[in-house]
Amino acid sequence: MDSYIEIIGFVAAFLTTAAFLPQVYKTWKTKDVTGLSLPMLAMFFVGILAWLVYGLLKDSPSLIFANSITLVSSFILVYFKIKYHNK
Amino acid sequence: MDSYIEIIGFVAAFLTTAAFLPQVYKTWKTKDVTGLSLPMLAMFFVGILAWLVYGLLKDSPSLIFANSITLVSSFILVYFKIKYHNK
Numbered sequence: 001m002d003s004y005i006e007i008i009g010f011v012a013a014f015l016t017t018a019a020f021l022p023q024v025y026k027t028w029k030t031k032d033v034t035g036l037s038l039p040m041l042a043m044f045f046v047g048i049l050a051w052l053v054y055g056l057l058k059d060s061p062s063l064i065f066a067n068s069i070t071l072v073s074s075f076i077l078v079y080f081k082i083k084y085h086n087k
Numbered sequence: 088m089d090s091y092i093e094i095i096g097f098v099a100a101f102l103t104t105a106a107f108l109p110q111v112y113k114t115w116k117t118k119d120v121t122g123l124s125l126p127m128l129a130m131f132f133v134g135i136l137a138w139l140v141y142g143l144l145k146d147s148p149s150l151i152f153a154n155s156i157t158l159v160s161s162f163i164l165v166y167f168k169i170k171y172h173n174k
Binding site for chain 1: 092095096098099100101102103104105106107109122124127128130131133134135137138140141144145147149150
């Protein structure tokens with residue numbers, strides 16, 4: 001039963017993470033961060049960190065997996081936003 | 088202990104949902120969907136649906152709350168993408 005639940009979780013994790021990665025890749029390539037706001041990115045980053053902690057406490061492999069990847073991705077976006085701020 | 092875990096979950100839910108809403112609002116206002124790809128949006132929508140099912144099976148109020156709101160928001164984005172496709 002539990003592994004069946006985790007399969008759904010991993011499908012969810014794969015789909016939402018994969019949908020987010022093109023945004024990161026596009027920003028990486030274009031260095032265009034004008035469409036992204038720093039407060040929004042920072043909020044998202046802290047939110048993902050909280051989901052990761054929640055996943056650890058809730059013992060959810062899917063949440064831990066998805067939010068570890070998204071934490072790194074969103075950190076890259078925050079970094080780009082600060083680095084190319086004046087562009 | 089459980090309610091303490093859910094507080095972290097709701098902080099996560101609030102932050103990531105709130106970070107996503109300006110995107111939906113901006114699209115609503117501008118009707119500009121050129122930056123959004125339909126396969127990516129569809130993937131995201133199905134992913135959020137899977138997170139919602141996972142949250143229900145895992146008995147997680149935070150996941151159910153966050154993904155219900157995001158499901159509606161991402162549905163709006165899919166709808167706009169299809170409606171203003173030729174713009």
